[in-house]
Amino acid sequence: xxxxxxxxxxxxxxxxxxxxxxxxxxxxxxxxxxxxxxxxxxxxxxxxxxxxxxxxxxxxxxxxxxxxxxxxxxxxxxxxxxxxxxxxxxxxxxxxxxxxxxxxxxxxxxxxxxxxxxxxxxxxxxxxxxxxxxxxxxxxxxxxxxxxxxxxxxxxxxxxxxxxxxxxxxxxxxxxxxxxxxxxxxxxxxxxxxxxxxxxxxxxxxxxxxxxxxxxxxxxxxxxxxxxxxxxxxxxxxxxxxxxxxxxxxxxxxxxxxxxxxxxxxxxxxxxxxxxxxxxxxxxxxxxxxxxxxxxxxxxxxxxxxxxxxxxxxxxxxxxxxxxxxxxxxxxxxxxxxxxxxxxxxxxxxxxxxxxxxxxxxxxxxxxxxxxxxxxxxxxxxxxxxxxxxxxxxxxxxxxxxxxxxxxxxxxxxxxxxxxxxxxxxxxxxxxxxxxxxxxxxxxxxxxxxxxxxxxxxxxxxxxxxxxxxxxxxxxxxxxxxxxxxxxxxxxxxxxxxxxxxxxxxxxxxxxxxxxxxxxxxxxxxxxxxxxxxxxxxxxxxxxxxxxxxxxxxxxxxxxxxxxxxxxxxxxxxxxxxxxxxxxxxxxxxxxxxxxxxxxxxxxxxxxxxxxxxxxxxxxxxxxxxxxxxxxxxxxxxxxxxxxxxxxxxxxxxxxxxxxxxxxxxxxxxxxxxxxxxxxxxxxxxxxxxxxxxxxxxxxxxxxxxxxxxxxxxxxxxxxxxxxxxxxxxxxxxxxxxxxxxxxxxxxxxxxxxxxxxxxxxxxxxxxxxxxxxxxxxxxxxxxxxxxxxxxxxxxxxxxxxxxxxxxxxxxxxxxxxxxxxxxxxxxxxxxxxxxxxxxxxxxxxxxxxxxxxxxxxxxxxxxxxxxxxxxxxxxxxxxxxxxxxxxxxxxxxxxxxxxxxxxxxxxxxxxxxxxxxxxxxxxxxxxxxxxxxxxxxxxxx
Numbered sequence: 007x008x009x010x011x012x013x014x015x016x017x018x019x020x021x022x023x024x025x026x027x028x029x030x031x032x033x034x035x036x037x038x039x040x041x042x043x044x045x046x047x048x049x050x051x052x053x054x055x056x057x058x059x060x061x062x063x064x065x066x067x068x069x070x071x072x073x074x075x076x077x078x079x080x081x082x083x084x085x086x087x088x089x090x091x092x093x094x095x096x097x098x099x100x101x102x103x104x105x106x107x108x109x110x111x112x113x114x115x116x117x118x119x120x121x122x123x124x125x126x127x128x129x130x131x132x133x134x135x136x137x138x139x140x141x142x143x144x145x146x147x148x149x150x151x152x153x154x155x156x157x158x159x160x161x162x163x164x165x166x167x168x169x170x171x172x173x174x175x176x177x178x179x180x181x182x183x184x185x186x187x188x189x190x191x192x193x194x195x196x197x198x199x200x201x202x203x204x205x206x207x208x209x210x211x212x213x214x215x216x217x218x219x220x221x222x223x224x225x226x227x228x229x230x231x232x233x234x235x236x237x238x239x240x241x242x243x244x245x246x247x248x249x250x251x252x253x254x255x256x257x258x259x260x261x262x263x264x265x266x267x268x269x270x271x272x273x274x275x276x277x278x279x280x281x282x283x284x285x286x287x288x289x290x291x292x293x294x295x296x297x298x299x300x301x302x303x304x305x306x307x308x309x310x311x312x313x314x315x316x317x318x319x320x321x322x323x324x325x326x327x328x329x330x331x332x333x334x335x336x337x338x339x340x341x342x343x344x345x346x347x348x349x350x351x352x353x354x355x356x357x358x359x360x361x362x363x364x365x366x367x368x369x370x371x372x373x374x375x376x377x378x379x380x381x382x383x384x385x386x387x388x389x390x391x392x393x394x395x396x397x398x399x400x401x402x403x404x405x406x407x408x409x410x411x412x413x414x415x416x417x418x419x420x421x422x423x424x425x426x427x428x429x430x431x432x433x434x435x436x437x438x439x440x441x442x443x444x445x446x447x448x449x450x451x452x453x454x455x456x457x458x459x460x461x462x463x464x465x466x467x468x469x470x471x472x473x474x475x476x477x478x479x480x481x482x483x484x485x486x487x488x489x490x491x492x493x494x495x496x497x498x499x500x501x502x503x504x505x506x507x508x509x510x511x512x513x514x515x516x517x518x519x520x521x522x523x524x525x526x527x528x529x530x531x532x533x534x535x536x537x538x539x540x541x542x543x544x545x546x547x548x549x550x551x552x553x554x555x556x557x558x559x560x561x562x563x564x565x566x567x568x569x570x571x572x573x574x575x576x577x578x579x580x581x582x583x584x585x586x587x588x589x590x591x592x593x594x595x596x597x598x599x600x601x602x603x604x605x606x607x608x609x610x611x612x613x614x615x616x617x618x619x620x621x622x623x624x625x626x627x628x629x630x631x632x633x634x635x636x637x638x639x640x641x642x643x644x645x646x647x648x649x650x651x652x653x654x655x656x657x658x659x660x661x662x663x664x665x666x667x668x669x670x671x672x673x674x675x676x677x678x679x680x681x682x683x684x685x686x687x688x689x690x691x692x693x694x695x696x697x698x699x700x701x702x703x704x705x706x707x708x709x710x711x712x713x714x715x716x717x718x719x720x721x722x723x724x725x726x727x728x729x730x731x732x733x734x735x736x737x738x739x740x741x742x743x744x745x746x747x748x749x750x751x752x753x754x755x756x757x758x759x760x761x762x763x764x765x766x767x768x769x770x771x772x773x774x775x776x777x778x779x780x781x782x783x784x785x786x787x788x789x790x791x792x793x794x795x796x797x798x799x800x801x802x803x804x805x806x807x808x809x810x811x812x813x814x815x816x817x818x819x820x821x822x823x824x825x826x827x828x829x830x831x832x833x834x835x836x837x838x839x840x841x842x843x844x845x846x847x848x849x850x851x852x853x854x855x856x857x858x859x860x861x862x863x864x865x866x867x868x869x870x871x872x873x874x875x876x877x878x879x880x881x882x883x884x885x886x887x888x889x890x891x892x893x894x895x896x897x898x899x900x901x902x903x904x905x906x907x908x909x910x911x912x913x914x915x916x917x918x919x920x921x922x923x924x925x926x927x928x929x930x931x932x933x934x935x936x937x938x939x940x941x942x943x944x945x946x947x948x
Contacts, residue, residue, distance in 0.1 A: 054100035177210055184223070188230050192237055195253060197260035204231050205263065235264070242274055246281040249340040251347055258351075267370040271377045278341060278385050283311075285333045286392040290314050293326035311392070315399030323400055324412045330396065331420050331517045334389050338427060341385055342507045345378050382428035393420065394435055403446055407605060410446060414439070414612040419506075419516055426505040440615045447609060447616065448686070451623045454602055455630065455688045458595070462634045462691040465595045467710040469819055474589040478724035481597075483604025486611060487731060591716035591822070599627055600724060607728070610735040618740040621732065623686070625747050628725060629664045630688060632755065635718050636661060638693040639711045640761040657757050660750055705811055706766045708829070709819045715762050716822060722755040759828050767832035770808050773840045776801065780844030785855030785920075794865040795858065797844075801837055802869045808833070809873055823875075830874045837866065838881045842888050842909070846916035856892045863889065888913065892921040896930055903937060911942045 061068060074094070079086065184207045191200035204227060211224050241257050261270040294306050297319040306314060318326060352371060355361045362368075397417065402410060417439060421432045478484060506516045592600075606624040610617040640653075653661075670687035693699075699707040729748060736744055779797035812826060845859055863885050871879060888909065894902060899921075903914055918934045 051100045051103050054097055055104060058097050058101075180207075180210075185226060185230055188234070192234065195241070195256060197234065197238055197241075197256045198263060200234055201231075201260045201263040204234065234260075238270075239273060242270065243277040243281070245274075245344065246277050246337055246340055247285070249343045251343070254344065254347055262370075268373050271374050274344070275377065275381045275384065278337065278381070279388050281337055282334065282385065282388045282392060285337065286330060287311055287314070289330045289333050290318070290326060290396065293322045293329070294318060296322055312395045312399065315396045318396070318400050320400065320405055320409070323405075324409050324416075327396065327413060327416055328517050330393070331416055332515050334392065334420070335423065335515055335517060338385065338389065338423060339507065339510070341381070342427065345382070348374060348378060383430065386424045386428050386430055389420075389424065390432060390435060393417070394438065397435070398438060402442060403449065405446070407450060410443075411605070411608055411612060414443065414609070416517060418612050423506050423516065426507060436613075436615060439613065443609075443613050444616050444619060447620060447623070451626075452686055455626065455686060458599065458602075458627065458630060459688050459691050461595045461598060462631070464694060465593060466694065467593060467697065467713045469591055469713050470593050470597065472589045472592060476590055478600050478603065478727065481601055481604055483601050483608065486608055590720045591713060592720050593713060593717045595631070596717040596721055599631055599721060602627055603725070603728065607731065607735065610732075614735070614737075617735045618737060618743070621736050621740075621744065625751070626668055626686065628721070629668055629751065630691075631721065632718060632751065632758075633661065633664045633669065634691045635714045635762075636758060637690060639699070639707070639714055640758060640765060653761055654754070654757055656750060657754050660754065700769075702769075705808075705815060706769050708763075708766050708825075709815055709821065711762050711766060712819075712821050712825045715759055716825070718758065719755055722752045725752050759824070760832075763825060763828040764832040767829045767836065770829075770833060771801075771804060771836050771840075773836060773843070776837075776840045777844050777847065780840075781847055783858075785845075785848040785858065786850040786852045787854045787858065788852065790854050791858045791861060794862045798862050798865050801866060802873075805833065805837075805870060805873055827876050830876050831880050834870065834874075834876070834880055838885050841866075841885050842913055845888065846910075846913040848916065848920055851892065851920040853893075856889060859889050859892075884908070888917075891917050894921065896926050900934065900937065903934065904941070907941060911938055914938045914941075 061073060062070060074090070078090070184203060188200050188203060191197070191203065207223075207227055211227065238257055238260055241253060245254050245257070258267070258270065261267050290311070291307055291314060294314055294317045297317060298306065306317065309317075352375070355367065355371065397413075402413065405413070417435070421435060424430050424432055473480070479487065510516055603624060606620050606627075610620045667685070668687060670689045697707060697710050698704055699710070701707075704710075726748070729744070732744055733741055776797060779800060780795075783795050783797065812821075812829075815821070816826075841863055848855070851859075867879060867882060871877075887906070891899070891902060891906075899917070903917075906914075915935060915938055918931060918938065
């Protein structure tokens, strides 16, 4: 607690009697002993001080006596006053004791400080004496110096003259050694210092020209300056291929000292043009020498550049093009770095106020910037003039697809570099490549379509084992769409802020061979990794594929080579009892088509102007595959106009379109119909004779049909996953075609399941035999039967036999649940319709016979539910409703007939004859029959 601010307690506490008052004072016990105890106990002193009212110590202007009186209660008595006095006396004693203790504690400091004050006083007295003595001695020295002043001045004058002579001699000596020093600076590439030295020497020569030895140095100095400028020009030329910011800064500073900044920029642009011409010629010449077959044709280095380009073979074309672009990229990159250096330099000038006001510097700066901007276009034009003759000097028609894609990829990358550099889209280069590329791709597509027909005709429709996670992106042909995941095509274009010059600012080259190399997931599901077959991959070849047979690297793989692997996989599944589909169902041909998708999309990516044409050709691959599956496995039931075997109008229209636009028809004489246009047409594929579709042992080729249809469905799903990329490739004005193709062709592929699978189900049961057995049943019985008819056992026996066959084949070739459900759905559909047809064939029917009908059908439903997992049983109401209609009255039957047009005329007539007709007269019966005949006239196919 700070005691310095403590106010003494009221004075009346020390008096026992008020002197101004005549009355007696309140007796106050002094309690001397207790107070002494308080003074001797430090703890109690601290407690008393800490419990005191803080107003005594904080407020310096407070009147303590008045403050104590104001705190007294309104009603006073002796006891209250006595307590207050005792408390205040204790606080006064505690404060006094605390103050005394503090004084004693700081006594040593007080003594020490007092000693310091005494020492300072003595020091001041000593300093005063020193000052007095110094002044006296300075006065004496002043008088002594005046006597020798004139002598000193004379000697000083001589000294100055001698020093001047020495400076002149040193300057002359330096001028004589200027040549040596300049050569040292040039070796150190300190061009600004060398220029500055020459300028200083020239200035010195003007000052000391009166000396004979100096005048002879003038001509020698001129030669030295010319040598410096020549070396500056050589360094400036070197910056076109190997830019060094530090060296370039020295060169520019040297040219500014020479006042030749504009000349330097003109020289620089000339060097860039010359470098482009020289480097491109050297690269092409080096590879042309390798292609040279006739040594008598003369030296190639004397040929013009255009003629030299025509000497290039296809073997070295891509390598030479890549090397040429790499060489030109180095020149363009150096120019870009040159522009960046000037931008940074201009920014530094803007920040310096003294340089910003220099008119000559600003004029040179404006001239240099204009030249640099104009130089971007000029240098890019020079590059195009070296690339264009090279691309047009060789016929690309004989190139392999990968090599052709590499040419387009490198060319497009170079065009992108030019667009980033000066905004030029190089339409002339693109136009020169567009028609050549389109012609090449038409020829390529014709060959691929013929190959597709050949492989479809030889396809054994075995399930090709692939990984469960396999997608179309697992193929290496789609690696260009991935960059740590699937990448949209629109993100492939680099903005100017993150383009080639930024990504390869420090090292690397956009034309390096490994720039776009990516690992590809292996799609084949080889069960034994140590098997020799494990190295035979179809989809997703590894980079190191030296040990892979050559036939596996083609777009399609020969079935004769790879079918055993598929059969081995099937045997393994059969032995282990597997009955599930572990991955997508696809065939060798499916993988081939997907690979072609990747190649076609790569073409769309590297050459946008023909993207729409390539998209049309890509759709033809899908159309032809779809047409082949339909013609192979659904053509035998395609003639059905109604019922479950019939196809939707959209499917019919799609197949008709494919047949009219893509299929090449052959006349009976064998001559091909001439095409009215240059459209690509292919002969209709023919199913291999090794695939039987009419044998019960193979379930009429169910597994082959399943593989064909489900592989097509998988191909359609993968095509849908490519839509976002295709939309990015195809121009906005042409995207309607893509949308139409998806909605009218790709999206309806699952509809092929019904006619293909129902074609199998239609052959599993013989409805005529079943009707023959039902016709032997008497429906006009008089007793209610508790046992179902024998024909029901025949139906169930046939279904159980087919169920065993399904299980056997499913253990060999696992079939998706949708396949078996589709087949069972049509089998049950056939049985149900046969039930109704058999019931309608009854000549006479009693109520007990109708009960037997219900019993037979219920028995079939109960047993078939145990046999198949299909729920609900399809068309159960179709039979139930027909049986219940036998019990209807005349009033109910007429509207029922009009509402149930799904039944045939024969079936409805049977209801009238054997059902309600048994209870109505002949006139009413004829009226109902006339209604049925009228309905038949207006019946539409259901």
